[in-house]
Amino acid sequence: MGRAVTVVHANKKSRVFRGCDVAALKMGLAGAKLKTSRTHGKQMLFEFSGGCWLAVHLGMTGELTAKAEPHEPGKHDHLVLHTKSLALVFTDPRQFGALRFCQGKTPPAWWRALPPQPMDDDFTPERVREILRRHTRQPLKALLLDQRYFPGVGNWMADEIMWQMKLPPHTVARSLVDIQVRKLWRTVRKVCAVALKTIGVDWSDPPRSWLFKYRWARGHDCPRCGTKLVYETLRGRTACWCPVCQKSSKASRC
DNA sequence: CATCATGTTATAAT
DNA sequence: CATTATAACATGAT
Numbered sequence: 648m649g650r651a652v653t654v655v656h657a658n659k660k661s662r663v664f665r666g667c668d669v670a671a672l673k674m675g676l677a678g679a680k681l682k683t684s685r686t687h688g689k690q691m692l693f694e695f696s697g698g699c700w701l702a703v704h705l706g707m708t709g710e711l712t713a714k715a716e717p718h719e720p721g722k723h724d725h726l727v728l729h730t731k732s733l734a735l736v737f738t739d740p741r742q743f744g745a746l747r748f749c750q751g752k753t754p755p756a757w758w759r760a761l762p763p764q765p766m767d768d769d770f771t772p773e774r775v776r777e778i779l780r781r782h783t784r785q786p787l788k789a790l791l792l793d794q795r796y797f798p799g800v801g802n803w804m805a806d807e808i809m810w811q812m813k814l815p816p817h818t819v820a821r822s823l824v825d826i827q828v829r830k831l832w833r834t835v836r837k838v839c840a841v842a843l844k845t846i847g848v849d850w851s852d853p854p855r856s857w858l859f860k861y862r863w864a865r866g867h868d869c870p871r872c873g874t875k876l877v878y879e880t881l882r883g884r885t886a887c888w889c890p891v892c893q894k895s896s897k898a899s900r901c
Numbered sequence: 902c903a904t905c906a907t908g909t910t911a912t913a914a915t
Numbered sequence: 916c917a918t919t920a921t922a923a924c925a926t927g928a929t
Contacts, residue, residue: 662924689908707908708926723926740926743908782918789919794909801907863907883921885905 649681652695656720656727662742663709663725672748675699676728685754687761688798698750702758706743712736764798765839772832779820779828787823787831788816789882797835803862804842806887808834810858810871815893816886822895862887 655673657664664672679695686692691703691711703711718734720727726737726746737746749755763770778796791797791805800808809816811834812827823831845851853859861867867876869889877890 704908707906709908741906741908742925745909784919792908803907882919884908 650730650732651678651680652676652728652730653678654727654729656724656729658725661725663706663737663739663744663746665745667745667747669748671750672701672746675748675750676701687758688764688794689801690761692754692758694754698752700749700751700755700758702745702747702749702755703737704745706739706741706745708741709737709739709744712738762795762798765800765835766843770832770836772829775832775835776825776828779823783819783821785820786817786881787812787814787820788818788886790820791835792882792884799839800835802884803859804838806862807838807853807858809886809888810893811838813893815890815895816881816888818895858887858889 655676657669657673659669675697676695676699679697679699681693681695683694684691689704693701693703695701703709705711712735714734714736716729716732716734718727718729718736721736721738723738723740723742724736725739725742728735737744747755753759763774778790782790788805788809791800791808792802794800797805806816808831809818812831814827841853845853856870858870861870861876865876865878868874869876869892872889872891874889874891876887878885878887880886
């Protein structure tokens with residue numbers, strides 16, 4: 648159906664190929680055609696003819712683009728799948744991204760074993776409650792960034808969820824009462840659903856009433872109460888939050 | 902020159 | 916063993 652890959656250019660030395668058999672990848676993808684694609688959280692999986700599977704994680708600075716041929720490989724182009732008219736290019740200056748190659752009739756076992764995504768039916772309030780029970784002392788924001796539990800949720804989404812929950816990022820998992828667990832479940836799904844419908848479709852912004860557009864650079868005010876937003880480091884990541892709106896108290900348990 | 906960045910993971914410490 | 920905390924990874928932008 649699609650065009651066949653003519654030439655595979657892979658920078659074998661690149662860190663993005665850690666744990667990946669680059670020789671098998673080149674062998675498998677040469678001459679192959681793209682059959683299907685799917686996503687899970689931050690990952691993508693492409694099925695090629697001949698039972699070849701290519702998994703892509705963009706990390707922080709990874710980028711997957713289609714370029715017109717002839718494409719000259721750039722400094723940080725780690726994988727280029729050439730076809731007659733277009734080249735699929737994986738670029739990543741920081742090399743935090745990852746590429747994996749597998750072969751088989753079905754998606755690789757590790758892919759099939761991925762956890763429920765927030766929009767799935769089996770992502771339930773009970774599951775969220777169990778996650779919190781398992782990690783009682785974790786700051787809630789740190790848990791939200793854990794891809795085993797909230798696949799797809801990254802730093803801005805975690806900040807957004809905490810802001811919409813009206814809880815500070817360092818709120819410990821243990822402190823949530825049942826009604827808050829349910830609210831957390833609802834908020835995670837809400838933020839994911841809106842993100843997928845806006846950014847996920849055409850890179851348009853989520854509602855201006857959200858924290859989203861104010862969290863990227865310092866110096867902004869909380870769009871809800873006008874207080875100067877606070878930026879601090881939690882588990883090595885920047886957490887942006889409103890010290891007035893986001894208070895751990897009974898007042899926010901609704 | 903110093904700091905920061907849409908992320909994950911190996912390893913160390915409880 | 917289970918859970919939690921941190922450093923490291925590699926580069927560009929400010």
